[in-house]
Amino acid sequence: MRALIDTSSLLSMVRYYLPFDKKGVLFEVIKRKFETREIILLDAVFEECKYVGQKAILKKLDYLEDKDFLKENRIIVKTEDLIPLAPAKFLNQLKKQFVANPFQFRKLTEGEFEVKKKEFLDSADAKLIMYAQRLLKENPEEEFYLVTEETPAANDLKLFKKIPAICDILGIPVITLPELLEKYPEVDLGFG
Template sequence: MIVVIDTSSLLSLVRYYLPFDKKGVLFEVIKSKVSSGEIILLDAVYEESKFVGQKIILQKLDFLTDKGFLKENKVITKTDELIPLAPTRFLNMVKNQFVANPFQLKKLNESEFEVQKNRFMESADAKLIMYCQHLIKDNPEEEIYLVTEETPSANDLKLFKKIPAICGILGIPVITLPQLLEKYPEVDLGFS
């Protein structure tokens, strides 16, 4: 199983799960899954982590700031040259299927939409989605998930749909952090 994790899930992990991990079991499982490549951390998500919740993600998952650990395990996956599987089709979908609010789209002229589209294509959300497309194509026998705490419903007035809604269109499996943790039998926080 390979998972690509979103900033929202990392934030939930450090805020709501690690405080109950008194023996460090969950921390060590996450660290080992990151180091083995079972949990993939994209550079765009890593960069977002530097600015979310007063850097709590990097403080609590301190191995993510350990230069030796990062280099030795090649933890941060570069996405600067990442493109969609079918670029023309994907870009058409951005305009025709990924827009959350058609009314908002109508208020934009062509160049304003281009700016919004380019901003979306460079976002961590788009990179997570595109990277998962490539993973699924390159590893057809592997169980692959995008892990996020986002819900499919648009509730933030953004132009584009949220990760689960776009993944639903593209056929990318999405799970939440609790669903991921259920898949790791070695994680037991003592709640059962």
């Protein structure tokens, strides 16, 4: 099983789970999952980690800033050349299915939409979705999840839908951090 993890899930882990991890079990399990690439960290997510929650993720998961650890285990997956599997279809879906706010979309000029589209395609969210599509296509027999704490509901003023809503359209399985941790029997924080 492999999991592609979002910044929101990493932030939840360091804020709400690691403080109760008195024996360091969860910390070590997650570190091992990164080493074995069972948990995948995209460069775009890593970059977000530098600016979210006063660097809480990188402070708690300090091995993510250890250059030797990162190099030896090739933890961070580069996405600079990542494109959608079927670019024309994906871009069509972007306009027709991934727009969260049709009213806002209709008010945009073609040029303004191109700017918003580029911003989205360069975002960690889009990179997670595109990388997930690629993994699913290349490894159809493997159990795979995109892990995020986002909900499908559009509760902000962003033009495009949230990760779970887009993944639902594309058939990408999405779970939350608690659901991921349930899949790791070696994680026991003593609540049960």
